Amino acid sequence: MIRGFSPNDILFLLGALRWTALLAAGAFVGSAVVGLVLATMRLSRFRAVRWLAIVYVQLVQGIPLLVWLFLLYFGVAMLGFNVDPWLAAILGFSIYGGAFLGEVWRGAMGSIEVTQWEAGAALGLSISQQLRHVIVPQSVQIAIPPTIGFLVQLIKNTSLASTIGILEVTREGQLTSAATYQPMTVYLVVAALYFALCFPLTQWSRSLERKFNAGR
Amino acid sequence: MPVVEINNIVKRFGSNTVLDDVSLSVDRGEVITVLGRSGSGKSTMLRCINGLEPIQGGSIRVDGVEVNDPACDLRVLRQNVGIVFQSFNLFPHLSVCDNITLAPRIVQRQAREHSRDLARGVLRQVGLEDKLDAFPNSLSGGQKQRVAIARSLAMHPKVMLFDEVTSALDPELTGEVLKVLEGVAAAGMTMILVTHEIGFARRFGSRVVFMHHGKVHEIGPAAETLANPQTAEFAAFLSAVLH
Ligand SMILES: Nc1ncnc2c1ncn2[C@@H]1O[C@H](COP(=O)(O)OP(=O)(O)O)[C@@H](O)[C@H]1O
Numbered sequence: 420m421i422r423g424f425s426p427n428d429i430l431f432l433l434g435a436l437r438w439t440a441l442l443a444a445g446a447f448v449g450s451a452v453v454g455l456v457l458a459t460m461r462l463s464r465f466r467a468v469r470w471l472a473i474v475y476v477q478l479v480q481g482i483p484l485l486v487w488l489f490l491l492y493f494g495v496a497m498l499g500f501n502v503d504p505w506l507a508a509i510l511g512f513s514i515y516g517g518a519f520l521g522e523v524w525r526g527a528m529g530s531i532e533v534t535q536w537e538a539g540a541a542l543g544l545s546i547s548q549q550l551r552h553v554i555v556p557q558s559v560q561i562a563i564p565p566t567i568g569f570l571v572q573l574i575k576n577t578s579l580a581s582t583i584g585i586l587e588v589t590r591e592g593q594l595t596s597a598a599t600y601q602p603m604t605v606y607l608v609v610a611a612l613y614f615a616l617c618f619p620l621t622q623w624s625r626s627l628e629r630k631f632n633a634g635r
Numbered sequence: 636m637p638v639v640e641i642n643n644i645v646k647r648f649g650s651n652t653v654l655d656d657v658s659l660s661v662d663r664g665e666v667i668t669v670l671g672r673s674g675s676g677k678s679t680m681l682r683c684i685n686g687l688e689p690i691q692g693g694s695i696r697v698d699g700v701e702v703n704d705p706a707c708d709l710r711v712l713r714q715n716v717g718i719v720f721q722s723f724n725l726f727p728h729l730s731v732c733d734n735i736t737l738a739p740r741i742v743q744r745q746a747r748e749h750s751r752d753l754a755r756g757v758l759r760q761v762g763l764e765d766k767l768d769a770f771p772n773s774l775s776g777g778q779k780q781r782v783a784i785a786r787s788l789a790m791h792p793k794v795m796l797f798d799e800v801t802s803a804l805d806p807e808l809t810g811e812v813l814k815v816l817e818g819v820a821a822a823g824m825t826m827i828l829v830t831h832e833i834g835f836a837r838r839f840g841s842r843v844v845f846m847h848h849g850k851v852h853e854i855g856p857a858a859e860t861l862a863n864p865q866t867a868e869f870a871a872f873l874s875a876v877l878h
């Protein structure tokens with residue numbers, strides 16, 4: 420049965436946007452945890468640990484995100500496990516996003532000159548104190564803009580989770596479009612909703628970047 | 636007892652022997668200037684003294700503590716050995732006050748209120764009391780280096796190492812840093828300075844060390860040795876620097 424596109428549909432889409440935001444937030448936290456572990460592994464004095472982190476990143480980045488989602492959802496289900504789509508989605512995004520954030524953060528720390536570590540060491544700071552008081556604060560300034568950029572990508576990529584049955588805003592849009600047969604109107608609203616979420620972040624990132632550049 | 640005692644040390648980077656059987660004993664209050672061509676091992680010797688570089692042979696003692704003993708706590712050692720680098724190496728994200736007080740606060744566990752007075756005190760010594768709350772990027776090269784010296788002084792080290800601390804500065808800024816070094820020496824600090832400032836070595840140095848190919852090639856009382864070098868290599872070096 421085909422019905423018209425009503426203000427109610429916008430409310431439903433807004434409701435679904437909550438799940439998009441929640442999914443992005445969960446995926447971001449998961450990615451941050453994985454990224455932190457990877458960046459720390461890259462600082463290890465043990466070659467095997469560093470190597471493991473490199474292999475992880477190469478492996479993850481060589482496989483599309485959508486394939487990770489299918490593997491974790493349909494693949495694991497085939498093995499006889501009952502997979503919650505939310506768990507599969509957040510896990511998939513975290514595996515994938517963690518590799519990206521790990522590289523960004525490692526790069527940020529790597530861009531701090533070795534003389535900064537040495538200056539800390541020469542003052543009697545332990546390695547962890549050098550990290551905490553000298554290296555990390557400087558790396559954060561460098562890493563914040565690309566990290567926000569990553570979050571924006573992540574928000575948009577959560578639309579992929581519609582393929583494993585999560586009713587986020589893109590999936591809700593598909594359903595509304597099918598019911599109203601007004602894809603142009605529906606997807607324009609969907610697009611506007613994504614934009615409303617991403618645009619302020621992009622602006623924030625740009626203003627931070629300007630601020631840090633001015634401080635240098 | 637000497638403050639720094641270097642006995643027959645050997646330092647290699649791979650197969651490259653950079654310090655070859657170097658010995659040097661520095662008494663309390665001495666100002667040792669180290670001269671030598673680029674690559675002769677001057678910086679490496681300083682970095683061995685505070686354990687930034689491990690050695691492959693010989694021994695180094697600072698205030699009686701063996702630096703390369705695995706039981707030696709390098710963090711304790713480094714509170715006794717200040718080092719100032721050619722490129723300042725201030726922490727750009729911290730104010731001058733925080734640059735100076737970071738280590739006293741987290742390594743020596745001083746209270747924040749007390750540490751601000753400490754910073755003020757050492758800044759007065761280098762003539763920059765008004766820069767307490769400035770950030771490094773707002774300072775001139777000479778001021779940055781004076782803050783770096785103040786940062787090192789704040790740890791109350793037993794000996795201070797200076798690695799070409801005026802070499803990155805424009806000539807007109809060199810003087811202000813030399814003046815600070817002069818003050819530190821006059822206050823009785825034990826100092827080892829790698830420098831090309833022969834005039835400073837002559838006036839304020841107690842002894843001068845000439846390094847050549849990783850060895851102490853010549854050593855002696857500053858004024859006499861500079862006026863009358865005993866080896867052809869040192870004589871050639873001096874005439875190249877002075878002319
Ligand atoms: N980290 C390092 N790795 C390898 N070689 C080094 C390192 N640091 C210094 N060297 C080498 O040691 C020698 C002495 O260097 P250095 O102590 O810096 O000399 P100077 O300070 O007298 O100019 C040079 O040949 C230099 O290439």
Ligand SMILES: [Mg+2]
Pocket residue numbers: 677678679798799
């Ligand atoms: Mg040098």
